[in-house]
Amino acid sequence: MSDAIEHLSCLIIGSGPAGYAAAIYAARADLKPVIITGPLPGGQLTQTTEVDNYPGYPNGRTGPEMMMDLQAQAERFGTQVRHGWVTKVDFTGPVHKVWVDEKTEIHADAVLVCTGANAKWLGLPNETRLRDIGGGVTACAVCDGFFFKGQNVALVGAGDSACEEATYLAKLCPKVYMLVRKDHFRASKAMQHRVENTPNIEVLFNTEVTDVLGENTVEGIVTLNNKTKEQGNLDVTGLFLAIGHTPATEVFKGWLDMDDQGYLKHAADRTSTNVPGVFVAGDCADKVYRQAVTSAGSGCMAALDAERWLAAQGKH
Ligand code: NDP
Numbered sequence: 001m002s003d004a005i006e007h008l009s010c011l012i013i014g015s016g017p018a019g020y021a022a023a024i025y026a027a028r029a030d031l032k033p034v035i036i037t038g039p040l041p042g043g044q045l046t047q048t049t050e051v052d053n054y055p056g057y058p059n060g061r062t063g064p065e066m067m068m069d070l071q072a073q074a075e076r077f078g079t080q081v082r083h084g085w086v087t088k089v090d091f092t093g094p095v096h097k098v099w100v101d102e103k104t105e106i107h108a109d110a111v112l113v114c115t116g117a118n119a120k121w122l123g124l125p126n127e128t129r130l131r132d133i134g135g136g137v138t139a140c141a142v143c144d145g146f147f148f149k150g151q152n153v154a155l156v157g158a159g160d161s162a163c164e165e166a167t168y169l170a171k172l173c174p175k176v177y178m179l180v181r182k183d184h185f186r187a188s189k190a191m192q193h194r195v196e197n198t199p200n201i202e203v204l205f206n207t208e209v210t211d212v213l214g215e216n217t218v219e220g221i222v223t224l225n226n227k228t229k230e231q232g233n234l235d236v237t238g239l240f241l242a243i244g245h246t247p248a249t250e251v252f253k254g255w256l257d258m259d260d261q262g263y264l265k266h267a268a269d270r271t272s273t274n275v276p277g278v279f280v281a282g283d284c285a286d287k288v289y290r291q292a293v294t295s296a297g298s299g300c301m302a303a304l305d306a307e308r309w310l311a312a313q314g315k316h
Contacts, residue, residue, distance in 0.1 A: 007107045008034055009316060010306060011098060012079075013086050014114035014248075016043025017292045018282025020070035021299030022112045022306075027077035029307045031110070031316065034080045036100055038248070041083060042067035043116050044283070045292055054292050063142075066292070086115075091255045091275045109315045110277050110306040113252065113264060114299060117245035117283040117290075122156065126212040127239065136218035139241045141165035145172050148238040154179060154221055156209055157242035163191035165242045170198045177234050179207045179223065207232075212239055247284045256280075263287050271302040272309070279305050 010031035012019050019035055026033040040046065045063035052060040061069070071081060084104070089111075090097040096111045119139035121127060131137040138144040141155070142165070149172045155165055158180040169176045178195065183205045185192045195201050204223070210231070211222040218239055223232045247262045257265040257274045264285040266272060271279040281302035282295035310316035 005105050005107055007095070007109075008032070009108070009310065010034070010110045010112065010303075011036070011096075011106060011108035012112045012114060013098070014038050014043065014116055014282065014284070015041050015071070015081065016045065016067075016114060016116045016282055017070060017296040018116070018299035018302070019043070019112070019114035020067070020074045021296035022114060022281055022303040023074035023079040023081075023299075024070075024077060025300050025303035026112070026306065027074060027079045029303065029316075031303075031307060031310070032078060032080075033074075033112075033303075034082060034106075035074070036082055036084045036086055036098075038115060039085050040116075042071070044245075051292060070296075086251055089251060089255055091278060094277070096275075096277060109313070110279065110310055112299075112302045112306055113249075113256070113273075113278065113280045113284060114282045114295075114302070115248040115251075115284045116295075117247045119241065120244045120246055121241055122209060122243070124209065124212060126214075127209075127241075130212055130214060130218055130239075133216065135214065135216055136238045137212060137241070138238070141168050141240050141242070144238075144240075145169050148173055150174065151237045152235060153177070153238035153240060154209070154234050154236045155240040155242060156181075157244075158182065158185045158187060159242065159244065160187045160191045161244075162242035163187045163195045165240060166201050167194050167198050169240065170200050173238075174200060176201045177236065178203045179209060180205050181208050181226065182206065183227075209239070245283070245290075247287075249284050261287065271298060271305045277306075277309060277313075279309075 010033040012035045015037040050060045084100040087102045088099040095107045152175040154177040156179045206227040213220040264280045279302040281298035
């Protein structure tokens with residue numbers, strides 16, 4: 001058995017639309033890319049229902065199906081897809097060192113960071129406790145909505161995700177309370193209309209969750225109207241969060257430049273970072289657009305940038 005450390009031309013970290021699009025381009029350029037999937041293979045789209053706004057699917061496609069399509073396309077050109085989580089990096093030298101699952105060290109000439117973003121939580125102690133024991137607090141209606149079939153639930157958030165998840169839950173649950181902390185939605189008009197046209201969604205504006213009740217499972221939530229200061233109780237058995245995301249960039253702290261929210265920075269007209277040979281794409285570097293199609297587009301750009309950089313270094 002050899003202890004030799006594997007050396008790759010192109011390592012892609014993350015398996016959402018950015019990672020797979022990068023892999024398709026890198027593989028076709030003969031960079032023999034390896035993808036490390038991360039903890040959620042396929043990324044956030046595996047937790048969504050219909051995707052109707054990705055060009056090329058005139059009849060829509062579910063998120064999980066779309067990710068399987070992207071993976072198959074990347075593998076068709078020779079991409080190796082490996083399950084694992086990058087737990088440490090060292091970008092000191094010209095060869096970039098990456099550790100997978102804390103033990104396997106891989107060296108790569110070019111690294112494409114496509115790690116995406118993770119769901120945000122309110123941070124209430126009982127929310128965290130019940131979430132961690134699987135007691136009915138979740139950030140994924142599509143994954144967990146089924147368990148609440150026939151029950152009343154609450155959902156927090158006012159963006160497109162919240163509207164999408166509320167309408168999804170409304171197909172399973174007799175009543176969905178949608179808690180919006182301001183007096184208006186952030187979501188697009190189209191998504192708002194979808195919510196407004198769903199009779200069993202009740203939108204509570206200016207309403208925040210202050211506590212989650214229940215020992216082992218959610219037995220209700222305590223709410224506060226931040227305008228009237230009135231406290232209330234909602235009789236629900238599930239609490240869904242759809243309040244945005246945090247970029248999954250913790251492991252790159254100290255190595256890659258990032259903004260105060262953790263979004264990775266790149267050159268104005270390129271996907272290159274402050275570390276030569278490390279490129280970024282997708283939601284981990286984008287807090288503005290955050291669409292599957294923009295992620296995939298930036299994945300393509302990162303692969304092209306990596307290919308050119310490798311060629312300029314005489315490494316390809
Ligand atoms: P957003 O960041 O757009 O919205 C987050 C929402 O959560 C906001 O309404 C925000 O409230 C609310 N929120 C944040 N923190 C709290 C808190 N502590 N308590 C209560 N509410 C809170 O995230 P989304 O995930 O909805 O969307 C992300 C991106 O993905 C967007 O660009 C969106 O357009 C896109 N998207 C597109 C879809 C589609 O096109 N089909 C589907 C889903 C998402 P406030 O408004 O008060 O700040």
